[in-house]
Amino acid sequence: MKGSIPHIVQYQGSKRKLAPQILSYFPQRFNRLIEPFAGMAAVSIATAKEHRCPRFFINDLNEPLLGILREAVNNPDKIVSDYTAIWEEQFRYEAGSEAHYYHIRERFNNGEKDPSMMLYILARCVKGAVRYGSNGRFNQSPDKRRNGTNPQTLRRNIAGVSQLLRGKSEFYAMDYREVLDMAAPGDVVYLDPPYQGVCTGRDSRYYSGIAFNEFVEALDKLNSRNVDYIVSYDGFCGDKSYGEILPDDLGLKLSYLNAGLSTQSLFNGERVETKEALYVSRNLAKSGMVLQPSLPLF
Structure with missing residues (x-):
């Protein structure tokens, strides 16, 4: 992949950093990419950059986050x-930039x-x-070391994203199961749900957690409808594994991507690699792609 994403x-x-590895499992050409848990849509952006497909269905249950994407693409x-x-207001705020963030x-x-407003909060x-x-209110604190992304840098970033996705994308904030019902053969669904290792029951990014059994059932329905999909789901850090492995009867090919050194381990004076699990649906796994070798969980 030439140039940065x-x-x-x-x-x-x-x-974003893992996108080149993830795309190595994608077909070279397909009809539409569907992201039910889009976040900042890094995989859609990377896919558009490589001209793999002409259409994108971008969804995230977090409507304010989805709103950033929609506006960045359509009204940059x-x-x-x-x-x-x-x-700019933070530098004129009488009580200081930190107080401005809380305001x-x-x-x-x-x-x-x-x-x-959500973009400023996220950047800061x-x-x-x-x-x-638990009350549904955003509660993350400001980073006291910086003032958020400079607008000129942000303008360049957003212009690049808009150029790739404008006129090709639909944006929704729905339950992931509703999104999966709209997938069809010829599409590729990329799922990056909240990881089991960081949430139980309720996830602080999405207001509600993703039940493992319901998620497995949703994937099984994709299989029955002959829809291709790829799932990023948990993995391990050093000798510590996270989450339950998706069941064998789904027929998925499991590989592990190198996500680099754990930030927390570096803070502790250690160098521990993180591996993220990637599951590829049976049709993609049988299509003749060269898959990266799997690594066992410790």
């Missing part, structure tokens, strides 16, 4: 202009769901990590 803003859990100048006004976050939590918060409390 454009992205809107830092987002914890983004597959407006969202950058609105973001710039909020970003914007409070407005957002009180119902002002403007995409530029710790690790670009979306987190909600």
Whole structure:
């Protein structure tokens, strides 16, 4: 993949760095890419960059997050202009930029769901990590070391994303099972659900967790309808594994992607590699693709 993959803003859990590895499992050409758990749509962006398919169905149950994507693709100048006004305001805010962040976050939590507001919060918060409390309010703190993405940098980022996806994409904020019902043979579905290793029952990124048994049933339905799909789901870090492996009777090919060194391990003075599990549906696995070798869980 020549050149870097454009992205809107830092987002914890983004597959931007892993996208080249993930795309090595995709067909060279297919009808439509469907992302039920899009996040910042890194895989859709990477797929568009390689001209693998002409259409994209981008979904995320987090409507404010989905709104950033929709506006960045369809109205890039407006969202950058609105973001710039909020970003510049922090330097004039009498109580300081940190207090300004909490002021914007409070407005957002009180119902002002403007995409530029969510974009500023995401660009300014710790690790670009979306987190909600049990009351449904965004509760992530600001990163005190920085003031968020510079508007000029953001403009370049968004322009690159918009150029790739504009006129080719549909945006929705629905339950993933509704999205899967819309998939058809000839599509590829890429699923990156909340990992079992980081949530139980309720997930702070999505307001509600993804039940393992329901997820397995949804994949089985895709099999019965002859829809191709690829799933990023858990893995291991050093000798510690996360989550339950998807059942063998789904007929999936399991491989592991090198996600690099664990950030937490580096903080602890260690160098521990993280591997992320990637499951490929049976038709894709039988299509003659060269799959990367699997690694056993410890």
